[in-house]
Amino acid sequence: MTTIKTYKSGRRKVLKQACALLATSCTGFPAIISARDAKPTVRVLGTHVTLQEPLRQRAEKELGINLVYSPGGSAQVLFRASMDPSVFDVYEQWSNSMRVLWQSRAIQSIDPDRIDYWGEINPLSKTGRLSPGDSIGAGDAPHRLLYVQPDGSLGSQPTGEVSYLPYVHNADSLGYNPQRVPEGQPYETESWGWLLDPKHAGRVAIVNAPSIGLFDLALAARARGLMDFGDIGNMTRGEVNQLFDILMRFKAEGHFRGFWNSVPHSAKLMSRGEVDVQSMFSPGVSMVRATGTPCLYAAPKEGYRAWQGVMCLSRETRGEQEEAAYQYMNWWLSGWPGAFISKQGYYISNPERSRPLMSPTEWDYWYQGRAAAAELRGPDGSVTVQPGEERRGGSYAQRFSNIAVWNTVMPTFDLTVQRWNEFVIA
The missing domain is CATH 3.40.190.10 (Periplasmic binding protein-like II)
Structure with missing residues (x-):
């Protein structure tokens, strides 16, 4: 009885937090029309930063599945996912959403043995730092929420289950007009x-x-x-x-x-x-x-202020949809998506697999912090970096x-x- 009461109390608290989050944003979600045919459909709930049409089209073509993207603001998507996990199969956002999602039981654990490139994921996601001497930083460093502990909590001790797949990430700051x-x-x-x-x-x-x-x-x-x-x-x-x-x-x-x-x-x-x-x-x-x-x-x-991108499985995702969801998660670490997302200044958790799909100029600019040898284009094809320009803040490391x-x-x-x-x- 105590366990049931504790869960209900925790659930009410999380739902209260989710409702409060909704008040921080008022932009509605676009209407979604799902394709209906023999191919499995994976519904992906997330933000505009990764739910981009070129990525959806490429993944559908390479995986042979249907993808329905539902992008929104960060507070919106967290509210929606935590309140009703039946509306998505895969959730894409940032690691600061993990406590709310996990405590509301909106997501299920992920088996790293089903992630083809798990061994390639670099130490940042698994230990909180790229190099042993780096400062981890305050707050929810990604490894602190990655592993599902024996008591069901999230922690940094490696286990056979993880709460999310680490993929895109970045170090954010402020933009200004010079x-x-x-x-x-x-x-x-x-x-x-x-x-x-x-x-x-x-x-x-x-x-x-x-x-x-x-x-x-x-x-x-x-x-x-x-x-x-x-x-x-x-x-x-x-x-x-x-x-x-x-x-x-x-x-x-x-x-x-x-x-x-x-x-x-x-x-x-x-x-x-x-x-x-x-x-x-x-x-x-x-x-x-x-x-x-x-x-x-x-x-x-x-x-x-840093963030770790997370991909999560809805607790409601089973069978064919679950298998397709794992395919989609594996696809994100397969090389091309990481190369594509680098054009907007994001990093992928296994960058060496994307490196052959980037030009030497792109790799040198985005990952090494070197001056661009030629103009570089963003995901939409527009020129965003001029020759001779160096990435502010330097290299990935x-x-x-x-x-x-x-x-x-x-x-x-x-x-x-x-x-x-x-x-x-x-």
Whole structure:
């Protein structure tokens, strides 16, 4: 009886969190029309950053299955998945969604023996660092949520079951227009503090996600000397309240232009000249640059906010759909998808398999941090990198040796979501 009561209590808590998450975003999901024929259909729920039409078409062709992509904002898809796992077969998002998904029992464990390239996945996903001397960073480093422990919890001790497949990942920061914000020096003068610099008042936008945007603003507040944290990846309730009290004062003074719910939304804010500096993901920077608007992706001296992409199986996925879902997950690590996603500045967890499918110039620019020997194009074919340009932040190894915090759902998540909603609608 105690077990049943505990589960119901935990379930109610997670559903309450999910409902609160929904309030952070209001963009609806597109209508989905599923093909009906003899081929299995895999429904993929995720965000715009990976649910792209060229990827869907290529996977369908190579795997002989139907794929239905349902992209949305990060808060939306987490709410939808945690509330009703029957609406998806595969979930694609970021590791900060794992606690909510696992506690709500929306997903099932994954057998790494059924992942063809599991042995090729690099140490970042399995240990939290690429090299032994790297700092892991605060918060939910990917390995801390990867393995299903004997008691059913998630942890870092390797077992025969994992909660997600690690695939795309990146180190995020802020984007800025160098025509409006004087160009800084990577790791020296570029700073999260720019998000709360009064010089940019009214021209700042933040990602509308409490487990992501919160850390952008926490890093900014610390960089500006407005407050400090004992552990920025595990804030106390007092620290959360202090941070939001500070942010509410900025909001009341009209400091923020707005909050974006998707990558295309963030790109429009910058390309239309509505903001000068904002939280950004790498694909958004590529989109802005493709329009001809200058946009630099900062390498903050305080370190990056990192994230690990996750692919999860719905607890409802069985039989033919489950087999097709495993095929789809394996396809993502097969080489071509990793090469494709690199064009928008993302990394794949087994990069050496993608390397032969990238030109030497692409590999040198995206992974090695070297100057581009020729112009480079983004996923849509638009030129996003000019000859001679170097990737801001340097190589893959350099970027991931400078992690301040990972996207995280903290124990104070209920309070965080409550205060975030107050902040957004104030």
